Amino acid sequence: MELTDKLLKPIRETAYLTAENARRYRVILRYFYLQYEKIKYWMEQDEIHRELSSHPEFSDYTIDQCRQDLDALVHWGNLLTMQDTKRVTSIEAFKNRQYRYQLAEYSVEIERMTIRLEKLFVEGASLEPTLLEKIRIELSKIFEISEKSPLEVYGWWNSLNNDFIRLNQNYQDYMRDLNSARAEELMKTAQFLMYKDKLIEYLRSFVKGLQMNVGVIEEIMKRITPPVLELIFQKTVEYELSIPRLDMEPDREELYERTKGRFTSMEEWFMETAGVPSEASRLFDMTNESIRRITRYATQISEQFTSGANRKEEYRKLCETFLACSDLKEAHCLSAVVFGVERPMHLKGNFEKTTDSINAGIYEEPPCILEIAPRIREYKERAERSFIRDYSAEKEQARKEEMEKQEREQFMMDSFLKNGEIHFDKLPVLEKSARNILLRWLARALEGDGLGKTGDGRVYHVENPQTKERCIVNCQDGSFEMPAFVLRFEEEKEL
Structure with a gap:
């Protein structure tokens, strides 16, 4: 300066x-x-x-x-x-x-x-995706414009700069208003719900304009060569110097630096330079964050109106609907609608976890009984005496069941072993537990250097980890396609 x-x-x-x-x-x-x-x-x-x-x-x-x-x-x-x-x-x-x-x-x-x-807050600012489109169209003409006369280059340069200045000023003013304390207070009022959808749709249309145009503009800027830019700058400066002025004569070096600086600012707006994210990517993140914030406020306002409602009848009707299902499959379909991602409903309770297996389904868990207390001030919960319970019998029973389960699985896995090898393309119809064991062994070997070890210390390796041959593995609950791997065990002994 x-x-x-x-x-x-x-x-x-x-x-x-x-x-x-x-x-x-x-x-x-x-x-x-x-x-x-x-x-x-x-x-x-x-x-x-x-x-x-x-x-x-x-x-x-x-x-x-x-x-x-x-x-x-x-x-x-x-x-x-x-x-x-x-x-x-x-x-x-x-x-x-x-x-x-x-x-x-x-x-x-x-x-x-x-x-x-005086008109600053009356007129307000806006996000105009059409400006991005105009900048993209004008910038795509740079190669043919560079060959035109200084007058045509100067007109094109002014049009491009005016659109860029409007885009930059409008988005800064709009984001400033959207993130102001006054807007924050308005978003917390019930009247905000009336135009929440319209505001979100407006922001999303601008995000769509960013996605469609910014990438194209960045590619065009990467293809622009220094000789083309130099020609544009020189012709622009040449025309500005040719304009007759009565008060003062502009300096050529100053005009050149100003013109070059404007294009550099445009590059920094649309392109990532030296690891620094572009202004367009920042605007994209700010707009998405504004959409999330608006949605969060709208959800909080909606919850304020429904937080005091008694949901006893709603739960009762839900239970009656499940009881009316003809079979478990129909109940699963109903559960996907009621508790799925479309209309999530969360039930909170003291659920007792019976297994740590990641393969266990939620419908395999035992039911949780919730005792609902009446909403009266005089109600008090009955105090019960607590005592130390002996779980040794349950532990011994669980240990025996686990041992029997391991023996059954061991016997089943022995039947798959042929000449110290397990070929996935020659497996019979698998039970769920057998499939989980085989896939676990395979994953353990592929994650390392091709070697793995079973629970009883048996070492094995994947014979053909790079195979492109495919096979179909049939299971009792369905079939899936996978590479035709072969597991080879080092010793010829039973698993």
């Missing part, structure tokens, strides 16, 4: 915005600006006084106050003056100096800025 005299000195022309009589100064300059837009550049003191005194807020406004206000604005440089000598008929009238006033150039721009500030 270069520090110039204009940058370091204060701007006196903005003093009227915060001065003691700012309400009068601002009205005067706004009237000047409105007349300026109508191409009426010069006005007299009587016109200003007549306009202000016509409003109830300035009913007591005097001609002397008007003269003082105009002098102050002339002193700050907001108004330019010219003495009106056409209607002077005496020396006394000439000494009174009847002036005509004109709005200074700085004041025109300051008034335009104040009007934009």
Whole structure:
């Protein structure tokens, strides 16, 4: 950044915005600006006084106050003056100096800025996926545009930059409003539910526009070569220098750096550079996070309305519906609808876990009985005496059952072993437990270096881990396709 005299000195022309009589100064300059837009550049003191005194807020406004206000604005440089000598008929009238006033150039721009500030929250910002599409279309013309005249290149460059500036400003303003404290409070009200779906659909359409255009824009930018960019920059600067200017002559180096910097900013917006994520990816994440936040707030509001409802009748009707099922398969289908991902319903209780197996189904678990206490203040739970229970008999019974289960599985696995090998393409119809054991052995060997060990210490390895031959393994509960692996055991002894 270069520090110039204009940058370091204060701007006196903005003093009227915060001065003691700012309400009068601002009205005067706004009237000047409105007349300026109508191409009426010069006005007299009587016109200003007549306009202000016509409003109830300035009913007591005097001609002397008007003269003082105009002098102050002339002193700050907001108004330019010219003495009106056409209607002077005496020396006394000439000494009174009847002036005509004109709005200074700085004041025109300051008034335009104040009007934009006044309309900032009225107009609001928006997310326009069409801007992304326009940028994509314009950027795809860069190769043919680079061969055109400086006038055509300059027009194309201005159009591309204007779309990019609008996109950048609009998304920042919209996200600022969406994440403001005021929006946070609105999302917590019941009225928010009325336009929640519309807002989410609006954000999703913008996300869709990002997904469709940003990747294409990134690919186009990767294909742009430095000679093409240099040609674009030089022709743009050449045309800007050819524009006749009365006040000052622009510097070529400054124009070139500004043009190059704008394209670099565009690249950083759409492309990842040096491991730093692009602004488009950040916008994508922010938009998705806003959708999740809106959905979360809407869910919380809905739960507030239903949290106090008595669900006793709902549970009773649910139980009656399950009892009316003709068989277990129909009950499974009903359970998928009631407890599935489409309409999740969670029942909480002190469930006793009977197995740690990952292959056990939920319908194989024993039922959990929930005792519902009445909703009365006088109700108290009955106190029961607790005692230490002896579980030795249950443990011994469980141990015996586990040993018998292992023996049955051992006998079954012996029947699969032929000449120290198990061929998956030659297996008979498998029970569920046998299938789980074989797949567990296979996974253990494939995860390591091809070797595995059974529970009784028997070492085996996969004979053909890279095989592309397929086979069908039939089981009692279905069939599945897999590679035709072969497990070879090192010793010829029973498992």
